[in-house]
Amino acid sequence: IDAVDTRPDGRGVHAFLHVDRDGALADAADSDARRARGEARGPLDGVPIAVKDVLTTRGLPTTCGSKILEGWVPPYDATVVARLREAGLPILGKTNMDEFAMGSSTEHSAYGPTRNPWDLDRIPGGSGGGSAAAVAAFEAPLAIGTDTGGSIRQPGAVTGTVGVKPTYGGVSRYGLVALANSLDQAGPVTRTVLDAAMLHDVIGGHDPRDSTSIQQDWPSFTEAARAGASGDMSGVKVGVITELAGEGWQAGVMARFQESVDLLVKAGAEVVEVSCPSFVHALATYYLILPAEASSNLAKFDAMRFGLRVTPEGNPSAEEVMRATRDAGFGDEVKRRIILGTYALSSGYYDAYYGQAQKIRTLISRDFDAAFADVDVLVSPTAPTTAFRLGEKLDDPMAMYLNDLATIPANLAGVPGISVPNGLAEEDGLPSGFQVLAPALADDRVYRVGAALE
Ligand code: GLN
Numbered sequence: 001i002d003a004v005d006t007r008p009d010g011r012g013v014h015a016f017l018h019v020d021r022d023g024a025l026a027d028a029a030d031s032d033a034r035r036a037r038g039e040a041r042g043p044l045d046g047v048p049i050a051v052k053d054v055l056t057t058r059g060l061p062t063t064c065g066s067k068i069l070e071g072w073v074p075p076y077d078a079t080v081v082a083r084l085r086e087a088g089l090p091i092l093g094k095t096n097m098d099e100f101a102m103g104s105s106t107e108h109s110a111y112g113p114t115r116n117p118w119d120l121d122r123i124p125g126g127s128g129g130g131s132a133a134a135v136a137a138f139e140a141p142l143a144i145g146t147d148t149g150g151s152i153r154q155p156g157a158v159t160g161t162v163g164v165k166p167t168y169g170g171v172s173r174y175g176l177v178a179l180a181n182s183l184d185q186a187g188p189v190t191r192t193v194l195d196a197a198m199l200h201d202v203i204g205g206h207d208p209r210d211s212t213s214i215q216q217d218w219p220s221f222t223e224a225a226r227a228g229a230s231g232d233m234s235g236v237k238v239g240v241i242t243e244l245a246g247e248g249w250q251a252g253v254m255a256r257f258q259e260s261v262d263l264l265v266k267a268g269a270e271v272v273e274v275s276c277p278s279f280v281h282a283l284a285t286y287y288l289i290l291p292a293e294a295s296s297n298l299a300k301f302d303a304m305r306f307g308l309r310v311t312p313e314g315n316p317s318a319e320e321v322m323r324a325t326r327d328a329g330f331g332d333e334v335k336r337r338i339i340l341g342t343y344a345l346s347s348g349y350y351d352a353y354y355g356q357a358q359k360i361r362t363l364i365s366r367d368f369d370a371a372f373a374d375v376d377v378l379v380s381p382t383a384p385t386t387a388f389r390l391g392e393k394l395d396d397p398m399a400m401y402l403n404d405l406a407t408i409p410a411n412l413a414g415v416p417g418i419s420v421p422n423g424l425a426e427e428d429g430l431p432s433g434f435q436v437l438a439p440a441l442a443d444d445r446v447y448r449v450g451a452a453l454e
Contacts, residue, residue, distance in 0.1 A: 001016060001019055001092065001093075001139050001140075002019075004117075004137050004138075004139055005019075005134075005137075005139060011115065011120055012115070013114060013115050013117050013120070013124075013133050013134075013137045013139070014096060014112060014113065014114050014115060014130075014133075015050070015095055015096060015114050015124075015129075015130045015131070015133040015134035015137060015139055015140075016050065016092075016093045016094065016095055016096065016130065016134065016139070017053050017061075017063060017065070017093075017094050017095065017096050017109075017111055017130070018053070018060060018061050018093045018094040019092060019093035020060055020091060020092065020093045023059075023060070023090075023091065024048060024090040024091060024092050024093070025090075027085075027088075027089075027090035027091070028046060028048065028090045030088075031045050031046035031088045031090065032046065034046075034088065040088065041086065041087050041088040042087050042088065042202070043198060044087055044088065044089055044142075044198055044199065044202060045087065045088030045089070046088055046089075046090070047089055047090075047141055047142060048089065048090045048091075048092045048140060048141065048142070049084055049089045049090070049091060049092065049140060049141075049142040049143060049144065049199075050091075050092050050093060050094075050095050050130075050131055050134045050135075050139070050140035050142070050143040050144070051080075051081060051084070051091055051093075051094055051095065051131075051143070051144045052094070052095050052097055052128050052130065052131050052143070052144055052145050052146055052186075053065060053094040053095060053096065053097055053130070054097060054100075054101055054146055054176060054177050054179075055078040055080055055081055055144065055146070055175055055176055055177075055186065056074035056076060056077060056078045056081065056175040056176075056177065057074060057077060057078070057081050057091065057094065058074060058075060058076055058077045058081075059073060060073065060074075060091070060093075060094060061073055061094065062074050062094065062177070063094075063110075063111070064097065064099065064100050064101070064177050065096060065097040065098055065099045065100065065101075065108070065109040065110055065111065065127075066099045066100055066110050066329065066330065066331070066334070067110045067308060067328065067329045067330075067331075068301050068306075068307050068308045068325070068326070068329030068330060069301075069306060069307040069308070070110075070307060070308055071307060071308070072306050072307040074175075076175065077175060078172075078174060078175025078176055078186075079172035079174040079175055079207045079209060079210070080144060080171060080172060080175070080176070080186050080203045081175065083202055083203050084144070084202065084203065087202045089142070089202070092134075092139075092140050095114075095128070095130030095131045095133075095134055095143060096109050096111065096112075096113075096114045096129065096130030096133075097109060097126070097127045097128055097129065097130055097131075097151075098126045098127035098129070098151075098333070099330070099331045099333060099334050100177070100179055100294070100298065100334055101127040101128075101146060101148055101151055101179040102127065102179065102294070102333050102334060102337055103126040103127050103333060103400065104123075104125060104126045104127070104150070104151075104154060104393075104400050104401070104403040104404060105123035105124075105125065105126045105129065105388075105390075105393065105394075105400065105403075106123060106124055106125070106126040106127065106128075106129025106130060106133075106155075107123060107126070107390065107391070107394055108126070108127075108331060108332075108333045108334075109130075110331055113129075113390060114129040114130045114133045115133070115390070116129075116133060116136075116158065116159060116387045117133055117136045117137035117159065118136070118159065118160065118387065118430055118431060119387065119430065121389055121390060122158075122387040122388065122389055122390065122430070123158070123387050123388060123389070123390055123392075124136070124155055124158065124159050124387070125151075125154045125155030125156070125157065125158040125159060125383075125387065125403075126151060126154070126155060127146075127148075127151040127155075128145035128146065128147075128151045128152055128155050128163075128189065129155050129159075131143035131144065131145040131152075131155070131189045132145070132152075132155030132156055132158075132159040132161050132163065132189055133155075133159060135159070135161045135189050135190060135191055136159035136160055136161050141190075141191065141195070142188070142189070142190050142195060142199055143188075143189040143190070144186055144187070144188065144189065144199075144203070145163060145186070145187060145188075145189045146176060146179075146184055146185065146186045146187070147163070147165035147184075147185055147186075147187055147407075147411065148179045148180050148183045148184045148185075148290065148411060149183065149286055149290065149404045149407060149408045149411050150165075150382075150383075150403070150404045150406075150407025150408060150411070152164065152165050152187050152188075152189060152419075153165055153382050153383075153407050153417055153418070153419035153433065153435060154382060154383045154403060154404065154407055154419070154433075155189070156189060156382065156419040156420075156421075156433055157381075157382035157383045157419045157421075157422075157431065157432060157433025157435075158383060158386060158387040158430070158431060158432075158433070159387075159431060160421045160431030161189055161190065161191060161421065162188070162189070162190045162191065162192060162193055162195070162196045162418065162419065162420055162421065162450070163187065163188070163189050163196075163418070163419045163433075164187040164188045164196050164200060164416070164417070164418045164419075164443075164446065164447075165185050165187050165407075165410060165411070165416060165417045165418075166185050166186075166187050166200060166204060166416050166443055167185075167214070167414060167415065167416045167440045167441055167442075167443055168182075168183075168185055168212070168411075168414030168415075168440070169210075169212050169213055169214035169414070170185070170204050170205075170214060170218070170416070170441075170443060171185055171186045171187060171200075171203050171204050172186075172203075172207035172209065172210040172213050173185070173186070173210050173212065173213075174207055174209040174210045178293075178297045179290070179293075179294055179297065180289065180290045180293035180294055180297075181212075181293055181297070182289070182293060183286075183289070183290065183293070183411040183412070185411075186203065187200065187203075188200050188203070192454065193225050193228070193229075193418070193420060193447060193450040193451040193454055194222070194225045194226065194229065194451065196221075196225070196418070196447070196450075197221035197222045197224060197225035197447045197451075198221075198222050198225075200221045200443070200447075201220060201221050201222050204218055204221075205218060214441070216441070218443070219444050221443060221444060221447050224443075224444035224445070224447040224448045224451075225447040225448070225450070225451040226451070227448055227451075228447060228448035228449060228450065228451030228452040229451045229452070229454070230452075231267050231452050232267060232268060232452075233264055233267035233268045233269035233449070233452055234267075234268030234269070235268070236264075236268075236269045236270070236376050236377070236448075236449065237269070237270045237271075237272065237374070237375045237376050237377075238261075238264055238269045238270065238271045238272070238375060238376065238377055238378075238379055238449070239271075239272055239273070239274030239371055239374065239375035239377070239378045239379070240261060240271060240272070240273050240274065240378075240379055240380070241274055241275075241276055241279065241371075241378050241379070241380045242273050242274065242275045242276075243275065243276055243277070243279040243280055244279065244380035244381065244405065244406045245380070245381075248384055248402070249381065249384045249385075250384060250385040250386060250425060250427070250432075251425075251426075251427065252386070252424075252425025252426040252427045252428065252432070253381050253383075253384065253385060253386060253425050253432045254381065255425075255426065256381075256422045256423045256424075256425060256432050256434075257380075257381045257422065257432070257434060259423070260422055260423075260434050260453055261379065263453065264379075264449075264452070264453070267452055272374075272375065274371045274374070274375060274378060276364075276367035276368070276371055276378075276409070277367065278360060278363040278364045278366070278367045279364065279367060279409050281360050281363075281364070282364055282405070282408045282409045282412060283401060283402070283404065283405055283408060284357075284360075285357045285360045285361055285364065285412060286404070286408045286411070286412060287340070287401060288340075288344050288353050288354060288356075288357035289354070289357050289358070289361065289412075290337070290341075291337040291338070291340040291341030291344060292341045292344050292345050292354050292357075293341070294337050294338070294341055295337065295338045295339075295340075295341030295342045295345065296341070296345075298330075298334065298338060301325075301326065301329065301330075302322050302325075302326075303321050303322045303324075303325035303326070304318075304322075307329070308325055308328070308329045309321065309325055310324040310325040310327075310328045310329070311324070312324045333397070336397065344357075361412050361413075364409055364412050364413055365412070365413040365414075367409075368409070368413045368415055368437075368439070372438075372439040376438070376445060377436050377437060377438050377445050377446070377449050378436075378437040378438075379434065379435060379436050379437070379449075380406045380435050380437075381406060381422075381432065381433065381434065381435065382406060382407065382419040382422075382432075382433030382434065382435040383403055383405075383406060383407070383432075383433060384402065384403065384405060384406065385403070386425050386428055386430035386431065386432055387430050387431075406435060407435070409437075410437050413440075414440050415437055415438060415439060415440050416437070416438050416440070416442070416443040416446050417435055417436065417437045417438075417446060418435065418436050418446040418447070418449075418450045419433040419434065419435050420433065420434050420436070420450045420453050420454065421433065421434075422434035422453075434453060436449045436450055436453075
């Protein structure tokens with residue numbers, strides 16, 4: 001990590017915000033001892049992992065990529081983190097991210113951007129660019145990300161790694177610092193589909209501490225990935241989403257996508273085109289619902305409870321302390337979304353914006369229901385383009401948001417999705433991703449089809 005991540009010229013990958021060298025080495029030694037006694041806690045005991053800095057880690061800083069949480073050390077572990085520890089995975093450290101997971105490039109981190117290991121002048125995707133870059137740069141074999149609108153899958157696509165967003169409620173959100181509670185899910189970031197499945201088996205399952213956690217027995221995702229690896233797709237019906245193609249989609253990305261669709265046909269799958277007409281409104285819907293939820297969640301950063309406190313000169317009131325702290329502690333993108341969200345929720349506009357967005361969200365879910373009545377999985381490219389250059393879209397929020405076109409519908413409907421590496425686009429030699437979506441609770445299907453494409 002020292003060699004790749006931090007370079008004196010400032011052009012390292014910068015995947016990590018914090019490396020827990022001593023803790024990880026001690027945990028690795030414990031794991032070695034367990035293995036020597038024949039008491040390994042499972043197949044991933046001793047395999048180190050990087051964790052996105054939006055999940056709380058007892059005794060380790062958790063900043064969410066924001067100045068407002070600088071210096072905050074949580075007193076408890078997120079359930080995902082606790083399960084990693086119980087399964088014996090040493091935690092290498094915390095990975096860089098867009099501030100409070102808002103962004104598609106990791107350039108909105110208050111601690112400087114992460115760079116794409118494939119080309120250091122390009123973005124690693126976002127908001128979980130740190131986790132994806134750590135895995136792509138071989139700094140960590142496994143990582144955890146969170147996906148609210150694509151922040152696991154889109155970084156996966158542009159760094160050539162595997163990223164999975166589980167069914168909403170499949171992985172506990174306890175200790176995940178909420179961006180948008182109705183959309184957030186934590187999930188695996190890995191180099192192979194089998195690795196992702198094994199990691200999902202460790203972190204997933206019911207948690208009484210999360211009221212939205214699903215109470216059911218899940219199948220083994222490891223077995224689903226192993227079954228898919230045989231490559232036989234006979235009996236599987238695949239729908240290609242017609243709305244996720246066309247203008248603005250990079251030719252090389254589309255060409256690779258079509259090749260993989262052809263491969264699925266060769267492997268015995270039946271492939272049809274499926275229209276999901278409401279998906280064209282997904283972006284607008286998401287960018288009302290997300291800021292609404294985020295603006296409410298961020299109210300807790302009030303200069304009293306966590307992290308930073310800026311006290312103006314003189315004898316400031318509590319409100320003046322709060323204002324100065326939030327002004328200094330939040331970056332531009334966070335402020336933009338707080339303004340958008342509070343506006344969409346304000347009494348005069350609630351029905352026109354937030355209420356309307358909730359209705360369209362229902363239509364998007366119905367599109368999925370109708371599609372999955374006919375096909376087993378839906379597929380699309382994960383992102384419209386390969387990695388763009390640092391700075392290229394930073395001053396144009398709309399251009400930044402458009403990267404999430406293909407990933408957002410899954411979050412709005414709560415369905416699971418995977419992005420698998422899909423070869424390099426011809427025009428720039430950069431990685432592209434293939435997305436597989438399945439009905440809620442059928443995460444095993446994304447592993448089966450994903451593994452067949454590897
Ligand atoms: N790019 C999206 C956004 O900015 C996705 C965020 C996420 O999944 N955390 O909101």
